[in-house]
Amino acid sequence: MSNIPPFKGMGKKALPFLKALGFHQDRDWFKENKALYESEVKVPLGDLIEHVSARMEAEGLPLRGTRKTSLYRVNRDVRFSKNKDPYNTHASALLTRTGTKKDQGFAYVHMSNERSFVATGFYGLASAELAAMRAAIVANHAKLQTMLDGFQTQGLAFDFSESLKRNPRGFEKLDDEALQKLVRLKHHHFVREMDNKDITTPKIADALLELTHITLPFLEFGWAAIDPVREEEALKNAT
Known part of the structure; x- marks a missing residue:
């Protein structure tokens, strides 16, 4: 473990800064306070990702990330949004098999x-990937349900709030209610809520590692x- 970058937690002023940013959606204000953003939010978040990535490698998990490729920007993309606020008031990052934010299974x-x-x-x-995921769910329902039941005992379940009202195209004749719920999902992910007091401690790194270990069987199911x-x-793109 000696070669794993240390992580002590996000900056104590990380959340206060993000709260203030919500009141000061102003480029001049952000420029004046950019050093605080760097020291309390961006640098610790990069530390978190590189710490977790190193631990994942050591523990045999296939996800990776770096401070250059994994962190989402504080600047919002407002081109197609009615909300023209220039800055995000959250901090976030993603680890994937390739280490880029464009990959799936994260x-x-x-x-x-x-x-x-x-x-x-x-x-x-x-759309083609989602259709393949749904086909795999139907073809391997018993195996998947056993997996999901195991996750349920650890307080983890899919979020069904973002689901279609009817069966998607190609699955119209599916009449099994349990399967219908799964194929109508728009996204297939698991969430573990964190107490905000824990983000300034190493607990957030431990939680991310633990969740990945638990749900790795589903990540492997989805990748397949x-x-x-x-x-x-x-x-196709290469030809």
Whole structure:
């Protein structure tokens, strides 16, 4: 463990800064306080990701990240949003197999005054990938249900709030109610809520590691479903 970068927690002023940023959605204010953002939010978040990435490698988990590739920017993309506030009032980062934020099958950390949590799974899959995930769920329902039942004993379950009202295309004739619930999901991920007092401690790193260990079987299930689709798409783009 001696070669693993240390992580003591986010800065004590991280959440107060993000709260103040919500009141001061102003580029001049942010410029004046950028050093505080760097020292209390960005640098500790980078430390967290590189600490967790190193521990994942040591513990045989396939997800990776760096402070350069994994952190989401504080600047908001306002091009297609009615909300033109220039800055996010949360801090977040993503670890994936490739170490980039464009990959699927992730471990994610999110911190804000309103809500802090860690998450794993698949979110916003492309349509062909989502269809492949749904087909895998139908084909392997018994195996998946056993897995999900095990997660349930540890307080983890899918969030069904973002679900279709009807069966998706290709699954119209599916009449098993349990399967219907699973294939109607738009996203397949698990969330563990964090107490905000714990983000300034190493507990947030431990929680992200623990959640990834628990849900790795589902990440592997999802990768087995979507990787052939991604490989086929990559071949098409190469020709």
